[in-house]
Amino acid sequence: MTQSGKSRRFRYPVEVRFPIIGVVGGGQLARMMAPAATQLGFELRVLAEGPDVSAVAAVSNAVVGDYTDYQTLLAFARDVDVLTFDHEHVPADHLRALLAEGINVQPGPDALLHAQDKLVMRAAVDRLGLPNPRWAAVSTVADLVDFGKAAGWPVVLKTPRGGYDGKGVRIIEDAAGAAEAADWFTGSPLLAEEKVPFTRELSALIARTPGGESVAWPVVHSIQVNGVCDEVIAPAQDLDPATAAAASAAALRLADELNVTGVMAAELFETPGRGPGFLVNELAMRPHNSGHWTMDGSVTGQFEQHLRAVLDLPLGAAGLLGSVTVMKNFLGGDNPDLFTGTRLAMAAVPEAKVHNYGKSVRPGRKIGHVNVVGAAAADLPAVRRSAERAAGIIRDGREANQEPNEELS
Secondary structure, eight states: OOTTSOOOOOOSSOOOOOOEEEEEOOSHHHHHHHHHHHHHTOEEEEEESSTTSTTGGGOSEEEEOOTTSHHHHHHHHTTSSEEEESSSOSOHHHHHHHHHTTOOBSSOHHHHHHHHOHHHHHHHHHHTTOOOOOEEEEOSHHHHHHHHHHHOSSEEEEOSSSOOTTTTEEEEOSHHHHHHTGGGOSSSOEEEEEOOOOSEEEEEEEEEOTTSOEEEOOOEEEEEETTEEEEEEESOTTOOHHHHHHHHHHHHHHHHHHTOOEEEEEEEEEOTTSTTSEEEEEEESSOOGGGTTHHHHBSSOHHHHHHHHHTTOOOOOOOBSSSEEEEEEEEBOSOOOHHHHHHHHHHHOTTOEEEEOOOOOOBTOEEEEEEEEESSGGGHHHHHHHHHHHHHHHHHSSOTTSOTTTTTO
């Protein structure tokens, strides 16, 4: 009603404009943002690395271009309401220039730097008084040897930028091993860390809006194989409640203090008896593999939450839809026919929710995941078997006990 008490009259149909979200990078994370955007009525546009990357088939508007070229990035960003990311590799100087142009960049470059540069991240964790492994910036083999003597061998040597899924990481066993790593020293400092004795890897996933609202999902157990996330159990079983609470609080504080927006994952080492029971490993400022379980196991999945967060919309509830959820990745294997493998997995494990990434098959390449939700914590062993079975059928094109190609002939 208007102030005069008369009903306001519209000329129908009334055009309703929803926000346009631009995503830099066309990988599987951008692809999985697309259904959430469609559900909420948003348009998702992608700046893709090539015409055949994962997200292109999932969106109606994909521009192929080089995100390291500023003019390409600017032209893409000018037509969206908010710019966010599938990865953390966009040059910070480009993002600062976009901010100067009035572009809404979420998360901003100052926050994103802590996911781009592990040395910057380590210093921030120290500054905030949160639990860090022992670490140092090393520029020479002599620096590395000095750190190894002080921290104790073996130590972990990392490239501060660009490493992921185990890449850019080297275990240095002793001073002789440090000398063998001389080719890694090219002028820029590297990150040396103590090799932490931990019981398991955890992940604390949160989301935060530009206005400061934040939500945390339960802390999960992340299982790595050859440096790649293989399986996630949500929530982490038998985790000390005080450790779980402290881990979530640390992730939320990092997000607040670093002004993170969108989804952030704090990867952690569980260290009973040391500090609050965990140490910070790495940060990711985007949806994360350890949060894929939320797509089917939480009231609000991480991809929807990320879009809500970067648009400064109210965040969704992060409660569980079952007592336990298992996420199992599947990598490229011997089966090139993913459609047939998926059909077989659906028939064999109807409770599994399959998420294919639309990628071509290459051995060792992350090409999809499955989620299985259990009603009770006691169901965990069966849930893990179901997730493993479904992922294995898709990967191999057959049940584990069948002869190769039996179902594909």
